[in-house]
Amino acid sequence: MTNIKSKLPLVGDTIFSEMSQLAQQLNAINLGQGFPDFQPDxxxxxxxxxxxxxxxxxxxxxxxxxxxxxxxxxxxxxxxxxxxxxxxxxxxxxxxxxxxxxxxxxxxxxxxxxxxxxxxxxxxxxxxxxxxxxxxxxxxxxxxxxxxxxxxxxxxxxxxxxxxxxxxxxxxxxxxxxxxxxxxxxxxxxxxxxxxxxxxxxxxxxxxxxxxxxxxxxxxxxxxxxxxxxxxxxxxxxxxxxxxxxxxxxxxxxxxxxxxxxxxxxxxxxxxxxxxxxxxxxxxSQTVQTLSAFYQKKRDRLMHGLASTKLRPLTSEGTFFLLADTQALGQTSEKELAIRLTREAGVATIPVSAFYPEPSSPLANHHLLRLCFAKQDTTLDAAIERLAGL
CATH class of the missing domain: 3.40.640.10 (Type I PLP-dependent aspartate aminotransferase-like (Major domain))
Structure with missing residues (x-):
């Protein structure tokens, strides 16, 4: 068998694939990977x-x-x-x-x-x-x-x-x-x-x-x-x-x-x-002109909903993501907590530590998870209800 020397030996499946696959296995609501769950115009x-x-x-x-x-x-x-x-x-x-x-x-x-x-x-x-x-x-x-x-x-x-x-x-x-x-x-x-x-x-x-x-x-x-x-x-x-x-x-x-x-x-x-x-x-189309207002309503819906949970939302100035502080749920690593929320609450998120070169390092773990709000309002409401039960 031919020996293959990898050009990217440290690269495996991304955290987005990993969390999406776990969400699918557990029938969890996927607020991890950044994609809408609604149709284009x-x-x-x-x-x-x-x-x-x-x-x-x-x-x-x-x-x-x-x-x-x-x-x-x-x-x-x-x-x-x-x-x-x-x-x-x-x-x-x-x-x-x-x-x-x-x-x-x-x-x-x-x-x-x-x-x-x-x-x-x-x-x-x-x-x-x-x-x-x-x-x-x-x-x-x-x-x-x-x-x-x-x-x-x-x-x-x-x-x-x-x-x-x-x-x-x-x-x-x-x-x-x-x-x-x-x-x-x-x-x-x-x-x-x-x-x-x-x-x-x-x-x-x-x-x-x-x-x-x-x-x-x-x-x-x-x-x-x-x-x-x-x-x-x-x-x-x-x-x-x-x-x-x-x-x-x-x-x-x-x-x-x-x-x-x-x-x-x-x-x-x-x-x-x-x-x-x-x-x-x-x-x-006027989509470009109206997109910020469209997503701001969804951002605000998720932020207000998270106020009834143990997660504390941080303000998002742009994108269709917001971060949530998880310190009220303990001091475990962000990835461990993301997996726990997927299993126990049925909501998949992304640990912010995954965006650092050494995700397991304390310098990469600030007790933050990324949530995607590019979802139907019913999806966001169902996720909030699940997270409120933590």
């Missing part, structure tokens, strides 16, 4: 069906269907204030996952350092390793009694960046903490960028889910940052269609050229009728 479904019937069933251009690239161009101008050339600087990808992977593989060379802000999405570090790079983890300041929210430590980020730093990965609105950027964050980032020539990867998959009338603040809104930034987003979260895997990346032409070299040999092109359907739908 019928008009969107009809637009995709119409694209199929009208013949959009062959390979799309490698860079994406022109109509969708135009729609992305118009959307980014409207919401981030940045114009990208639809032919040279916008690429449609197989979800944000492929956009992130292709970008990291294209931009990170062997020996480069990549700064990740923890807790961080679990894709980043393995792909950096696959590219031959070295992940440098910088933790956020965890919640305290006086400040019950995560916060960025820009001094620590600045200290982690040096001449070997190739890439800084940002993810705002932030998964899992729900934190959003402020203009003062971009001020701090500009000051660091003035000292070092690193690139920025901005994962903005939840860009249209921001609460309490906060604006979505993106690095590409600042010209000096946009010149070195890859903007990545996804229609999965915006259109309630995570299974379609349609994302995109926008970047200056010289950066896009390198990303496209990886993209064309990873997937070549992306599902044609879904691209065409989304492009047609965006011309007449």
């Amino acid at each position: 019928n008009e969107l479904l009809n637009a995709v069906c119409q694209a199929v019937q009208q013949g959009s069933n062959q390979y799309a251009p490698m860079t994406g269907v022109p109509a969708l690239r135009q729609a992305i161009h118009d959307k980014v101008i409207a919401h981030q204030g940045r114009s990208y050339d639809i032919n040279a600087e916008i690429t449609v990808t197989s979800g944000a996952t492929e956009a992130l992977t292709s970008s990291i593989l294209a931009l990170v060379q062997s020996g480069d350092s990549v700064v990740l802000i923890d807790p961080s999405y679990d894709l980043y570090a393995p792909v950096v390793t696959l590219a031959g790079g070295h992940p440098v983890h910088v933790p956020m300041n965890p919640p305290t009694a006086g400040n019950p929210r995560f916060s960025l430590n820009w001094d620590a980020i600045a200290d982690a960046i040096n001449q070997q730093t190739r890439l800084l990965v940002l993810n705002f609105p932030h998964n899992p903490t729900g934190l959003t950027l402020r203009e003062e964050d971009l001020d701090a980032l500009e000051q660091i960028a003035a000292r070092h020539p690193f690139l920025i990867l901005s994962d903005e998959a939840y860009e249209h889910i921001v609460f309490d009338e906060r604006p979505h603040v993106s690095p590409v809104s600042r010209p000096v940052l946009a010149a070195r930034c890859v903007l990545i987003s996804s229609f999965a979260k915006t259109l309630h269609a995570t299974g379609w895997k349609i994302g995109y990346c926008c970047a200056p032409v010289e950066i896009s050229r390198e990303i496209r070299k990886i993209h064309q040999y990873s997937v070549y092109s992306v599902n044609t009728p879904f691209q065409a359907g989304i492009a047609a739908y965006l011309k007449q």
Whole structure:
């Protein structure tokens, strides 16, 4: 038998797969993995069906269907204030996952350092390793009694960046903490960028889910940052269609050229009728404008419901996740508690410790679980009722 040497020997099944599988086995309500349990808009479904019937069933251009690239161009101008050339600087990808992977593989060379802000999405570090790079983890300041929210430590980020730093990965609105950027964050980032020539990867998959009338603040809104930034987003979260895997990346032409070299040999092109359907739908839909209000009602429903349980919700500024403090349930590790809640209460969650490089470390365990509220109201109410029985 041939011996196979793994390129990612420390990588196994993700915590999302693990908790979803446990939820299925126990018939638990799954508030762990981030996907809606309701259908996309019928008009969107009809637009995709119409694209199929009208013949959009062959390979799309490698860079994406022109109509969708135009729609992305118009959307980014409207919401981030940045114009990208639809032919040279916008690429449609197989979800944000492929956009992130292709970008990291294209931009990170062997020996480069990549700064990740923890807790961080679990894709980043393995792909950096696959590219031959070295992940440098910088933790956020965890919640305290006086400040019950995560916060960025820009001094620590600045200290982690040096001449070997190739890439800084940002993810705002932030998964899992729900934190959003402020203009003062971009001020701090500009000051660091003035000292070092690193690139920025901005994962903005939840860009249209921001609460309490906060604006979505993106690095590409600042010209000096946009010149070195890859903007990545996804229609999965915006259109309630995570299974379609349609994302995109926008970047200056010289950066896009390198990303496209990886993209064309990873997937070549992306599902044609879904691209065409989304492009047609965006011309007449108000989904983007109403999404924050739609999810804010669900956030508030879950927060108010958790007040009757042993879990103490933290405020979520964006995404369709919120964190809950579990200290009233004991001092076990977050993963142990997540498994316990799935078994005893019939509600699956995600331990925030899973978003750190060493999940079992005390530094990764702040007695927090992540709950997804992208669910029907009946689902949320049933989960709250179960959790109230703890």
